[in-house]
Structure formats: C-alpha cells, structure tokens
Amino acid sequence: MNIIPINAVLSALLALLTLFFGELIKKNTPLLLKYHIPGPVIGGVLAALVTACLHRLGIELAFELPLKDTLMLMFFAGIGLNANIRQLMKGGKLFVVFLATAVVYIIFQDLIGVSAASFLGLEPKLGLMTGSITLSGGHGTGAAWATMFHDEFGVSNALEIAMACATFGLVIGGIIGAPLGTYLVEKKGLITPKKTHSHAQNQRAEAETHRVADYMASIVLLACCVELSQMIHQLVLTLDYHWLNMIPNFVYALLLGASFSTLFHDSKPIQVAMRQVERTSSLSLSIFLSMALLEVKLWQLFDMAAPLMVILTLQTLFTLFFVTCVTYKVLGQNYDAAVMASGHAGFGLGATPTAMLNMNSMTSFYGASPKAYFIVPLVGAFFIDLSNLLVIEIFLHFLN
Structure with a gap:
C-alpha cells in the first residue's frame, strides 16, 4: 500500500472543499433538501467513496487534521451557551415528562443495540454505536465517542460505524417523523389550531447584521470554553479515577457553555458574543x-x-x-403531543434539525404548536446529551 501524507493546510483545504461541494449538491437536490441531509455528510460520503476507490488502486491518503478536536469542542460549547439553565426550567411539567420519556427511550435503544450485537456475534460494546451514541446523539456525538472506542476498546472502524449509523438515522428520522405525527392527528381525530400565518414567527428572517466584531466575540467565548474544558479534562485524567476517565472532553465543553450562559446572561460582553455563537458553533460542527x-x-x-x-x-x-405508544400518550394525547412525538422520532433517530423539520411539516398544515417548539429543541439539543452520557457510562460499566 502506497501511503501519501497530506499536510495540515492541504488537509484543511480538502475538508472545506468537501463541505462546499456537499452544500452545493444539497442545494440543487430537492430530495436531500427535503430530508435535511447535512452538507458535510453528503460531501463526506463522496470523499469517502473517492478514498475507497484510491484504496482499491493501492493508494491510501494520510490526512493531518490538528484542529479537528478543537472544532468539535467548539460545537458542544455552543450547544451549552445556547441552553441557559434558568430558561430550561420554564418548560414545567411537560418538559420534565418529555425528558424522562426520552431517557427511557435511549435506555431501550442501547438495550436493543447491545442485545442485537451480541446475538449477531459482534462485540457487545459495538451495540452502543448502533444505539443512543449515534442515533439519539447524531454525527457529532458519534464522531466524538468513536475516538474513545478506537483508543480505549480497540475498535478500529469505530468512526466508520458511527458515521454510517448516524447517517442512516438522520435519513429515516426525517422520513418517518412527519407521517407518524400526521397519522396520530388524523387517526385520533385531534383538535388542531386553524392554519394561520403565525408559524412564520418560527422562521424569523435572519435580518440581524453579521458584524465582524460579533463573530470575533463568539469565537473568543467558544475558545475560552474549549481551553477550560481541555484543562479540566487533563486534570481529571491526572486524578486517574476510572469512571471519570471515561467521560469525553466534549461533556466539559457542554457544561462550561451552559454555566457561562447562565451566570453571565445579563453581561453586555457575553450578550454581544452570543449573537453569533449558534452560527459559529454550527460552522465548527460542519467543518469538524x-x-x-x-x-x-x-x-x-x-x-x-x-x-x-x-x-x-x-x-x-x-x-x-415507542413514539406512538409511549411518547404520544404520556404527553397528553393531544395535538401538542402529536407534534412532539414527530419531533422525538426526528432526534431519537437523527438530530434536532431533523426533529424541527418534522414539526415544521406538521405545523405548516395543521397550525402552530408553541409548546413543542420550546420543549423539543431544549431536550433534543442539550439535556438528551447529558442523559445520554450517563446512560452510556452505565452500560460501559456493566459491559466492562
């Protein structure tokens, strides 16, 4: 095998080109737009096919990507910064019920993954990769955990499995979510709001000026969270507590972001930085x-x-x-419950954007559901990651 090293600059350039072409293909392919398939996944799959063809020809590319983990940490810090803990508490009883339901779901998701992997003669730990790590966790979480599975458990193709499972879940979650919610509304004869233009409020035009100073402030804030999370992670490794060593460093970035957002919510410099945090962290995830x-x-x-x-x-x-017989029923068996059930199918198999896509499809026809739009993103984009971490750690403890 002829191994060709690719330096850091060229590797970064190829990654950006992969992202660019992925977004370009998505923009010009209605089916990919409809199911909200991420541009980096589209471009990444094409790049993976190219490297597979080169491998068949006896050529393997060795990429140098020193900023990859930093970009991942910036993304998770951004999730935390956009999840003010005080605001999260406003969801009330329905928020707690939905979160508890989602936690039960990921427990069964991992039980199915581990049991099926064992039955099929695979490493049981690998079942977690086909469970909540990639399905409820998505591409970012799957890629983050893949590093640990490779280093700690010797799973040489952990990243490939993670990306394959997360991509499958993203597509299927987008396909089944809205039809499932529609079935619940029609089959149960639910009372729905009249179709109005109020849904447009959930699609606010991005008229906010993209000031360079705001972007720079957001990068500084994210970089602070990243650096502090790496320092905490190194400290934890130095203490050498086995169960703490199993916690990935992205968790510290997530918690630090949420802490910053809560403690300094009224701070003018933090408010300025927060204007572009979501966009900056989203771009970080795409490049990562x-x-x-x-x-x-x-x-x-x-x-x-x-x-x-x-x-x-x-x-x-x-x-x-589960979504039909459990999520819908425990949330009240009403229109809001049906919309949240479609969202649960989206982030339970794919990601929070998939959940929002599912709910958009329903509310654009049946009418707005403010409760769903408030609760589902909070659970799917923040609390489920923390709950998922705890569940995965428990499973790894018993599997070890």
Missing part, C-alpha cells in the same frame, strides 16, 4: 464533520453491512412503536 469523514475508511465496513442493517432496522421499528 467534513474533517472526520475525510478519514472514513469505507472498505472496513463491507464485512459488517448486513449486521448493521439488521440492528438499525430493529431500532427503526422500536422507534415507531
């Missing part, structure tokens, strides 16, 4: 995923394609059952 997918080795997945499809099909069927 493009870099991560450049390193995907598709040829290592061929032998596992059949068992992965079996497990993921089981996860999809379970999601349909």
